[in-house]
Amino acid sequence: MRQRFARKTIVVTGAAQGIGEAVTRQLIDEGAFVYALDIHRERLVQLSIELNKAGPVMEAVAVDISQRDSVDAAVDHIESKRPIDGLVNGAGVLFPRSFEAVTEKEWADTFNINVHGTFFVSHSVTRRMILRGCGVVVTIASNAAATPRMNMSAYCASKAAVAMLTKCIGLELGKHGIRCNVVSPGSTNTAMLAAMAGHTDERHRKLIDGDQNLYRTGIPLQKIAEPEDIAKAVAFLLSDEANHITLHDLVVDGGATF
Ligand SMILES: NC(=O)c1ccc[n+]([C@@H]2O[C@H](COP(=O)([O-])OP(=O)(O)OC[C@H]3O[C@@H](n4cnc5c(N)ncnc54)[C@H](O)[C@@H]3O)[C@@H](O)[C@H]2O)c1
Incomplete structure (x- = not known):
């Protein structure tokens, strides 16, 4: 395994499961020390026990x-460490709900976590990065930030907001040597997708084939x-291999939103 993150300290939010957990594992495999942030304390502790077995890595x-x-x-x-x-x-x-049925609480929770939370963490971390004149931010948005999806209005709007927020941070902080990019996944095999579409092969097949009733075209890959x-x-975007890439949105969705 390459060691692109040797001696690097990376903060990952949503690290307890799914994509955040996979990012945490990948960065540690490549030499990083990861601070894993999540609201799900027990799962974080389990992960920490597993990953720190051979020495402290997170x-x-x-x-x-x-x-x-x-x-x-x-x-x-x-930062004190x-x-x-x-x-x-x-x-x-993500709270899958038709626009007619979405509650004010679901709307507020979606924005409080997806948008305000991303703002709070980015604001707090980049303040320190500015003083040092270097740093990298990657925000995981969604291909649903730029492609409207049925029953996901709050989520789509929140992801559009964080994608643009991240690019604006990158625009303002480029002069401090800080790169900011977005990764926009499509349907990815995690608890979030299971809550929306279910785990069965048949439900995955529907996402892959597409559904005219939902205006989904399917996944070419x-x-x-x-x-x-x-x-x-x-x-990749965190690493020095991307050292001249900023304000970019890398869509990783098997071609679903061509
Ligand atoms: N799975 C997909 O199909 C998909 C597609 C596009 C984008 N995404 C995005 O990728 C990211 C990861 O999603 P996932 O599929 O791994 O979902 P997930 O539900 O498996 O994981 C999300 C993690 O975020 C944590 N979290 C939730 N609220 C929090 C809070 N207030 N404070 C701290 N942590 C909190 C959860 O505890 C969980 O560990 C999300 O931003 C999601 O919107 C996922």
Whole structure:
């Protein structure tokens, strides 16, 4: 395995499962020390016990990213130990609901976590990066940020917001040597997808084949992504291999939103 992140300290939010967990594993395999942030404390602790068996490679930090004070305290704690080289904004929620049925609470929760949470973490971390004149941010948005999807209005709007937020941060902070990019996954085999579409082969087949009733065209590569497929794209943008890439949106969806 290459060691693109040797001696690097990376913060990953939403690290307890799914795509964030895959990113955490990939970065550690390539030499990083990861601060794994998530609201799901027990799962974080399990992951930390597993990954730290052969020596310290990650620290679990249980935090709700929608709470500004908790985020600032977590980032203060991390920075008191090691300077943060990179940030992956992975935490997110999806409440599948028709526009007519969506509640104000679901709308607010979606924005509080997906948008405000990403803002709080990015704001707190990049403040320190500015002082050092270097840093990298990758935000995991969605191909649903740019392609309208049925029953996902709050989610699509929130992902459009964080994708643009990330590009604007990149625009303003480029002069401080900070790169900011977006990874936009399509359907990926995680708990979030299972909650929306179910886990069965038949339901995955429907996503792959497309559904005219839902205005979905299907997935030309004929498969659902694994979390590791997304993690590889995130790691590339975080790494020095991407050192002249910023304000980019890398769509990783098997061609679904051509
Ligand atoms: N799975 C997909 O098909 C898909 C497609 C496109 C984009 N995405 C995006 O990828 C990212 C990861 O999704 P996933 O599929 O791995 O989902 P997931 O539900 O498996 O994981 C999301 C993680 O975020 C954490 N989280 C939720 N609210 C939080 C909060 N307030 N504070 C801290 N952590 C919180 C959860 O505990 C969980 O560990 C999300 O931003 C999601 O929107 C997923």
